[in-house]
Amino acid sequence: xxxxxxxxxxxxxxxxxxxxxxxxxxxxxxxxxxxxxxxxxxxxxxxxxxxxxxxxxxxxxxxxxxxxxxxxxxxxxxxxxxxxxxxxxxxxxxxxxxxxxxxxxxxxxxxxxxxxxxxxxxxxxxxxxxxxxxxxxxxxxxxxxxxxxxxxxxxxxxxxxxxxxxxxxxxxxxxxxxxxxxxxxxxxxxxxxxxxxxxxxxxxxxxxxxxxxxxxxxxxxxxxxxxxxxxxxxxxxxxxxxxxxxxxxxxxxxxxxxxxxxxxxxxxxxxx
Amino acid sequence: xxxxxxxxxxxxxxxxxxxxxxxxxxxxxxxxxxxxxxxxxxxxxxxxxxxxxxxxxxxxxxxxxxxxxxxxxxxxxxxxxxxxxxxxxxxxxxxxxxxxxxxxxxxxxxxxxxxxxxxxxxxxxxxxxxxxxxxxxxxxxxxxxxxxxxxxxxxxx
Amino acid sequence: xxxxxxxxxxxxxxxxxxxxxxxxxxxxxxxxxxxxxxxxxxxxxxxxxxxxxxxxxxxxxxxxxxxxxxxxxxxxxxxxxxxxxxxxxxxxxxxxxxxxxxxxxxxxxxxxxxxxxxxxxxxxxxxxxxxxxxxxxxxxxxxxxxxxxxxxxxxxxxxxxxxxxxxxxxxxxxxxxxxxxxxxxxxxxxxxxxxxxxxxxxxxxxxxxxxxxxxxxxxxxxxxxxxxxxxxxxxxxxxxxxxxxxxxxxxxxxxxxxxxxxxxxxxxxxxxxxxxxxxxxxxxxxxxxxxxxxxxxxxxxxxxxxxxxxxxxxxxxxxxxxxxxxxxxxxxxxxxxxxxxxxxxxxxxxxxxxxxxxxxxxxxxxxxxxxxxxxxxxxxxxxxxxxxxxxxxxxxxxxxxxxxxxxxxxxxxxxxxxxxxxxxxxxxxxxxxxxxxxxxxxxxxxxxxxxxxxxxxxxxxxxxxxxxxxxxxxxxxxxxxxxxxxxxxxxxxxxxxxxxxxxxxxxxxxxxxxxxxxxxxxxxxxxxxxxxxxxxxxxxxxxxxxxxxxxxxxxxxxxxxxxx
Numbered sequence: 002x003x004x005x006x007x008x009x010x011x012x013x014x015x016x017x018x019x020x021x022x023x024x025x026x027x028x029x030x031x032x033x034x035x036x037x038x039x040x041x042x043x044x045x046x047x048x049x050x051x052x053x054x055x056x057x058x059x060x061x062x063x064x065x066x067x068x069x070x071x072x073x074x075x076x077x078x079x080x081x082x083x084x085x086x087x088x089x090x091x092x093x094x095x096x097x098x099x100x101x102x103x104x105x106x107x108x109x110x111x112x113x114x115x116x117x118x119x120x121x122x123x124x125x126x127x128x129x130x131x132x133x134x135x136x137x138x139x140x141x142x143x144x145x146x147x148x149x150x151x152x153x154x155x156x157x158x159x160x161x162x163x164x165x166x167x168x169x170x171x172x173x174x175x176x177x178x179x180x181x182x183x184x185x186x187x188x189x190x191x192x193x194x195x196x197x198x199x200x201x202x203x204x205x206x207x208x209x210x211x212x213x214x215x216x217x218x219x220x221x222x223x224x225x226x227x228x229x230x231x232x233x234x235x236x237x238x239x240x241x242x243x244x245x246x247x248x249x250x251x252x253x254x255x256x257x258x259x260x261x262x263x264x265x266x267x268x269x270x271x272x273x
Numbered sequence: 274x275x276x277x278x279x280x281x282x283x284x285x286x287x288x289x290x291x292x293x294x295x296x297x298x299x300x301x302x303x304x305x306x307x308x309x310x311x312x313x314x315x316x317x318x319x320x321x322x323x324x325x326x327x328x329x330x331x332x333x334x335x336x337x338x339x340x341x342x343x344x345x346x347x348x349x350x351x352x353x354x355x356x357x358x359x360x361x362x363x364x365x366x367x368x369x370x371x372x373x374x375x376x377x378x379x380x381x382x383x384x385x386x387x388x389x390x391x392x393x394x395x396x397x398x399x400x401x402x403x404x405x406x407x408x409x410x411x412x413x414x415x416x417x418x419x420x421x422x423x424x425x426x427x428x429x430x
Numbered sequence: 431x432x433x434x435x436x437x438x439x440x441x442x443x444x445x446x447x448x449x450x451x452x453x454x455x456x457x458x459x460x461x462x463x464x465x466x467x468x469x470x471x472x473x474x475x476x477x478x479x480x481x482x483x484x485x486x487x488x489x490x491x492x493x494x495x496x497x498x499x500x501x502x503x504x505x506x507x508x509x510x511x512x513x514x515x516x517x518x519x520x521x522x523x524x525x526x527x528x529x530x531x532x533x534x535x536x537x538x539x540x541x542x543x544x545x546x547x548x549x550x551x552x553x554x555x556x557x558x559x560x561x562x563x564x565x566x567x568x569x570x571x572x573x574x575x576x577x578x579x580x581x582x583x584x585x586x587x588x589x590x591x592x593x594x595x596x597x598x599x600x601x602x603x604x605x606x607x608x609x610x611x612x613x614x615x616x617x618x619x620x621x622x623x624x625x626x627x628x629x630x631x632x633x634x635x636x637x638x639x640x641x642x643x644x645x646x647x648x649x650x651x652x653x654x655x656x657x658x659x660x661x662x663x664x665x666x667x668x669x670x671x672x673x674x675x676x677x678x679x680x681x682x683x684x685x686x687x688x689x690x691x692x693x694x695x696x697x698x699x700x701x702x703x704x705x706x707x708x709x710x711x712x713x714x715x716x717x718x719x720x721x722x723x724x725x726x727x728x729x730x731x732x733x734x735x736x737x738x739x740x741x742x743x744x745x746x747x748x749x750x751x752x753x754x755x756x757x758x759x760x761x762x763x764x765x766x767x768x769x770x771x772x773x774x775x776x777x778x779x780x781x782x783x784x785x786x787x788x789x790x791x792x793x794x795x796x797x798x799x800x801x802x803x804x805x806x807x808x809x810x811x812x813x814x815x816x817x818x819x820x821x822x823x824x825x826x827x828x829x830x831x832x833x834x835x836x837x838x839x840x841x842x843x844x845x846x847x848x849x850x851x852x853x854x855x856x857x858x859x860x861x862x863x864x865x866x867x868x869x870x871x872x873x874x875x876x877x878x879x880x881x882x883x884x885x886x887x888x889x890x891x892x893x894x895x896x897x898x899x900x901x902x903x904x905x906x907x908x909x910x911x912x913x914x915x916x917x918x919x920x921x922x923x924x925x926x927x928x929x930x931x932x933x934x935x936x937x938x939x940x941x942x943x944x945x946x947x948x949x950x951x952x953x954x955x956x957x958x959x960x961x962x963x964x965x966x967x968x969x970x971x972x973x974x975x976x977x978x979x980x981x982x983x984x985x986x987x988x989x990x991x992x993x994x
Contacts, residue, residue: 002562003274003293003559006337031340032332032335035334035336039316039334039722040315040722041557050340074329093405094383095387095401095402095405096317096320096323096332100331100332179400292556294558306474308465308471311642311691314643315723348465352464361463369453373640373690375692377462378465381463407641
């Protein structure tokens, strides 16, 4: 069957079409799905898209809600999202950033999904359209269900606004700069008070089939200070719980070996 | 089933029929007959198909043709005005910024997208602008020089 | 000093040429910057079919059964092509010059030998429809043990990758499993040396990755010929290859090329042309066969991976007195051009240095990896990487500056090279001096004053006594006992010229009269072995180094014969 493109006026209609058809995919910016179309994938036959706008960025208290159709380029141009600019500019070239969306990045297979990794570290919560209703789902749960029994279409993602510029950190390790695919990506939200880390959130990209939280690292950082001694336990636990792949960019072994190195640089603000 | 798509290509209205799932590259090359954007990877990885859609650089190979309904699309075919070359074209010639010529259409369009927004870019901004465009022949240096030279030239379009 | 011999072709020469040193605009530049340069895929034709190929998911497997019945009924399918549809479904690229045996099918029939190997082709009305049809092809595989390591592949009991070469090594001149260089006595050199350093080096395969992938468009012409738009780097090489595989006279094919969107060696293998033309023959339509990027990476041949072992004998004063080099080229599952890369390597070792004892063994090995081929200096750059790493290590061992160490060991005019040719127009000393100057790398006065034109010859021009090799080159089973696993194709228009001595058409064209004294051995597999090739150099009295010039015969390793 040739591919059929269905364009809906609302997310609700799109969610219905996707829910009732295993051979349907929701199309965001196209940077992932169109690759599969071009490579001749017969895994799906229907592309569903919607004209309902989802490009708003709203600040509400300590959180920011980003529409699923917001592009990476739009993030780069948004002053309220300055803390994400460093991460955004390491994704693709300008043309990929002009197409790739926040919603789509949540579904990028490893080693892609750098932005999703950043959003995970910022306590991201997705709003999913399921039929006529919408529900919230933490990104950790969304990644766990991705590719299995996840139903619905992402409408927006809400994230924590970091309490200071230094509280959010992001490193992407790539062989080609500035746009290569990730050997690994690390994002961390490290709120501190009185020199001690509070509720640390550390996320890895390319260290598992989806972005994952480095929970052992988070536990080891709690209540510690960001210095050589304070991060030692976290570095020792750097590879715990990871499941990286062997791919054209790096071997799983290499990814595990260098994870503590880059984690140290991120935590201690050392140059690459 | 073919689907009609209409858009403005280099200031001219065009209409094509596309298959479901066809990308903008196929619509341009096979539908309209503008073969200046090239197929290099079909994965959004090489930049050979870079065109400008609504003022933004886009990779035609991963852009759904139907999503371009009503859009303004620019390709290298529209850059030259009559016999006169665009400053980027002259600069690419003068700086030997092409060898096999396959990445050149995408490279020039990525550069044009930059200069349209930022007429006096720094070297770093030029590198950033072509970061998604792969050239296997030149080593990039002459391309960067050409874009900077085009920006510095007094001529404007 | 460069010498310009203007007495040759004086009547054909213009003496007013003066472009060197000036910038001259490329003739194709205007086309490039305006997008009007026409690449092969810019040709569009009505009714064009799109060809896509089913590829092996296994590194090594027997094919039990191929079922294309559903694919043939798939919508938009014009033709399903299988190995049996290919007139001569076995080829080796350099077979055109009588070098190597046909070993690679266009479409696999009984066995797949690397992941990505083509098995079935489909011509359909769109790429999508072709992909859908391919998804309906059923292939029943019987996976076989695979070998990915060159040294493992040569061990007894290793899986045979390619039945044409049962020992997993290419056969030079139909009988030797590797190339050799023998010059002087390396073992004596090691015994007398103050230091002996043995090191291993490994080069990975390198994909050419041209921005334009491989592809071609073939279409019937009105006069019964077929026009082929192609980015090939060797237009007539590709044309002749297609004529052979498709069993047509070469004048049935009209190749249009000359514009490649990058090649770097990756567009000499005729990866797509034979099937595109066959598709056009079988459907009567224009057929376009373009590789996707993943196909280009998986199926397009890279430069071979190389394993290199270098053992050097070094004196305290920095002189290298013996160098032993063993190189295993990973040819992947088929020969393509790696057999030739190994010959280039043999001709290059020991590098641009004068060493009185050199011993080299060079293997072209088959493994279950993507067939390797040409890629920017293949056979030479990899071994140079190893040799120059080795030179730095040796310099450190001798306690010498690495630049000065290279000048000390550099060959100079009049020296005897390991290949028994006099070194002429040498310039390594000067290259190192300039490099040192540009890098502001201090070298001592005596090395700054050194010259390639002095210090050579004399004792250094001597051909040292070379011991007879106690292990004669392995005479492989091939050439005399090999029987092809598929029945030889019936004699065809292609077969005739190849079977008529004394020379192939290729030689007739390139070897100007008088004809080569020794006909190239090209025995059919069922015939007794051809007369032995010229005796290896180390068993003969070395000939005095003759000044190459008009009329001098030279030995060619590729042709296995003398040529003018």
